[in-house]
Amino acid sequence: MVRNPEDSDVWAVLESVLDPEVPAVSIVELGMIRFVERAPGGNLRVGISPTYTGCPATDVIVRSAREALESAGFAHPEIQTVLSPPWTTDWITEEGRAKLEAYGIAPPVGSSADKRSLFAPSPAVRCPRCKSLQTTRVSNFGSTACKALYQCDECREPFDYFKCL
Amino acid sequence: MKWATCDLADYALRKADDTLVLGQRLSEWCGHGPVLEQDIALTNVALDLIGQARGYYQMAAAWRADGSTEDDLAYRRDAHLFGNHLLVELPNGHWGDTLARQFFFDAYNFFLLEQLSKSPVEEISALAQKAYKEVSYHAQFSAEWIIRLGDGTDESHAKIQQSVNRLWAYTGELFEDTDLDRKLDGAVPLPSTLRADWLQKMREVFALATLELPDPNAYMQKGGLHGRHTEHLGYILAEMQYLPRAYPDAKW
Numbered sequence: 001m002v003r004n005p006e007d008s009d010v011w012a013v014l015e016s017v018l019d020p021e022v023p024a025v026s027i028v029e030l031g032m033i034r035f036v037e038r039a040p041g042g043n044l045r046v047g048i049s050p051t052y053t054g055c056p057a058t059d060v061i062v063r064s065a066r067e068a069l070e071s072a073g074f075a076h077p078e079i080q081t082v083l084s085p086p087w088t089t090d091w092i093t094e095e096g097r098a099k100l101e102a103y104g105i106a107p108p109v110g111s112s113a114d115k116r117s118l119f120a121p122s123p124a125v126r127c128p129r130c131k132s133l134q135t136t137r138v139s140n141f142g143s144t145a146c147k148a149l150y151q152c153d154e155c156r157e158p159f160d161y162f163k164c165l
Numbered sequence: 166m167k168w169a170t171c172d173l174a175d176y177a178l179r180k181a182d183d184t185l186v187l188g189q190r191l192s193e194w195c196g197h198g199p200v201l202e203q204d205i206a207l208t209n210v211a212l213d214l215i216g217q218a219r220g221y222y223q224m225a226a227a228w229r230a231d232g233s234t235e236d237d238l239a240y241r242r243d244a245h246l247f248g249n250h251l252l253v254e255l256p257n258g259h260w261g262d263t264l265a266r267q268f269f270f271d272a273y274n275f276f277l278l279e280q281l282s283k284s285p286v287e288e289i290s291a292l293a294q295k296a297y298k299e300v301s302y303h304a305q306f307s308a309e310w311i312i313r314l315g316d317g318t319d320e321s322h323a324k325i326q327q328s329v330n331r332l333w334a335y336t337g338e339l340f341e342d343t344d345l346d347r348k349l350d351g352a353v354p355l356p357s358t359l360r361a362d363w364l365q366k367m368r369e370v371f372a373l374a375t376l377e378l379p380d381p382n383a384y385m386q387k388g389g390l391h392g393r394h395t396e397h398l399g400y401i402l403a404e405m406q407y408l409p410r411a412y413p414d415a416k417w
Contacts, residue, residue, distance in 0.1 A: 053295055054216020083220075084291030086298060140302055141206035145213065149202060165298050 007036045010044065013072045017064050021057045021144045024103035027065065031091025034082040044069065044077040049087040051165070052145035089164050101128045106150065106161040125161050127152035137161075166286070172348050173286065174228035175248070178238065179345075179390065181221030182249035185239055186398070187270060188214035189405050193257055203260075206306060210267070213299040220292040227288075240409040244399045245392040252335040254389070254398040258328070261314055261321070265328040268307035268370070273339045275304045276362045280354035289352070308370045315374025326376055337385025339363070 003011060014036075015028045027033060027048070034047035046065065050058040062079050069077040089108040092100075097107035109123040124133045132154035139149040140163065148163040166173075191211035198204025222235035252270060257263045278300055281293035314325040340360040346353060364381055371378045388394065409415060 050295075052213060052216060052299060053220055053292070054212040054214070056212075083295055084287070086291075086295040088298075139202040139206055140306055141202075141209035143205070145209055145299075149205075163302075 004036065007038065009072075010036045010046070010069070010074070013068050013074075014046070014065060017061065017068050019057060020060045020064070021055075021146075022100070022103065022105065024099045024105075025092075025096045027061055029093045029096030029099065031093065031096070032061070032087065044074045045080060046077060047080045047082040049082045051087050055145050057144075087165070089162065092162075100162055101126075104128050104159060105147065106159060108162050108164045110164065123164075125150055127155060127157065128159055129157050130155040135159075168286070168349055168352050170228040170230070172345060173289075173352070174225045175345055176349055176353060177221045177225040177228065177289075179248035181218045181225060181238065182247045183253050183270075183274075184214040184221065185218035186247070186249045186401060187253035188212070188218060189401055190253065190255075190257060191263075191267075194263065199260055207263070210303050210306070213296075213303065217292070217296045217299070220296075224288050224292070236409065240406045244394050244402055247394065247398060247402075248390050248392065249394075249398075250335070250338050251386055251389040251395055252332065252339065254395060254401060255332065255335065256397055259324070261325040261328040262332070264307055264310040264314070265325060265332050267303070268311050269332060269336050269339070271300060271304035271307045272363050272366045273336075273359065274300050276359045276366075277354065277356075280359070284352055286352050308366075311370055311376070312374040315371070315376040322375065325374070329371075329376060330379055333379040334384060334386045337383075338387050338389060341387060341390060343390055 011028065011033075014033055015026045017027050019025055019027060019030060030051070032049050032051065034049050035045075036047075037045040039045065046069070048062060048065065052058075062081070066077055066079055090111050092108065100107045106125050106128050109125055122137050125135050125137075126133055127135050127150075130152060132152055134153040135150050136153055137148060138151050138158065142149045142160050146162055146165070147160040149158065150161045151158045188211045191207050191214070194204060194207045195211075196204065198207060218239070219235055222238045225238055226233050226235050250270075252266060255262075255266060275297070278293045278297040281289055282297055284290040284293065311325065314321040316322070340356045340363070342355050342357050346355050367378055
């Protein structure tokens with residue numbers, strides 16, 4: 001993602017917009033912002049990639065981004081949904097990953113794997129509490145579309161894992 | 166564009182109907198799953214499918230350019246205008262029935278999306294690339310359950326084999342080539358070309374599950390793509406469409 005230095009004011013506003021389901025990370029840290037453009041003398045355009053097609057947070061995120069930009073003084077920002085290339089967990093920033101872990105959600109491990117082989121071994125996921133790598137996947141589906149359920153074999157705590165997509 | 170937008174709209178509608186109807190069916194499990202994790206898993210899959218349906222309906226509405234919206238297409242059409250496959254409208258039955266139906270559909274959807282991701286029609290390939298990643302998790306989930314139930318106890322083995330045998334007649338339609346698919350040659354794959362990969366996946370997973378693959382050349386049910394549905398679809402629509410039909414101006 002190329003960031004134009006003159007758009008740093010826009011990025012700063014977007015960095016204040018948090019994911020409503022995971023309020024520890026911003027939509028910039030999640031890698032959801034695809035572009036920021038200013039038409040000469042015209043309005044601001046921001047491209048946002050939804051994380052999952054059915055994620056109910058997407059509508060909220062688009063609305064929050066628009067409101068944040070408007071209250072920062074950008075008149076009528078245009079928010080465009082960008083489906084292609086599809087959002088991937090590879091775009092979550094290093095800071096984003098650290099914040100997820102501090103919040104109690106294990107960040108995605110490695111890059112989004114090729115899923116053509118149905119039964120690829122699941123990666124070693126680190127427990128966000130005791131940092132043990134001895135963890136077990138309970139279910140690939142969790143409380144939101146982006147998370148899987150894990151349990152730590154050492155401290156026995158269940159935890160969420162932000163799964164690779 | 167080389168293809169007529171009305172044909173692309175009809176194609177998107179079929180895909181939208183498949184994912185909406187199956188998403189609605191799976192949502193019926195919400196609060197009734199055998200354990201919490203599996204309840205959550207099925208509703209997650211349902212959510213993804215309904216998200217994909219929205220994408221297809223939005224596409225169809227844009228191509229129709231007749232003022233209809235995604236909601237009109239989902240909530241104001243009657244059963245004979247739905248172009249979903251019969252498989253997805255069948256009742257949930259027991260857990261094994263639901264997972265057998267899901268595995269048949271997930272594997273089909275997986276190979277379909279793999280091809281649609283390469284479509285020269287940008288709207289289709291963008292949604293397909295996105296959905297493909299979600300569906301690979303669905304297919305993994307349903308395949309794991311086929312293996313767990315098939316290679317489980319005598320009772321689970323017998324029940325899942327029955328589910329597979331009973332639903333098998335509804336799998337042929339997934340690979341039926343229609344005039345619409347032929348008119349869209351180059352934009353979308355011919356369904357029959359997906360069959361070899363799908364059958365191979367069935368053989369692979371059924372072997373692990375110690376299940377018997379039914380005869381691929383057995384008699385197959387058809388009609389959904391042409392609006393001829395089982396009696397079940399009307400009941401699904403009656404429940405799903407009740408609110409927008411009773412209160413036509415209701416807003417989210």
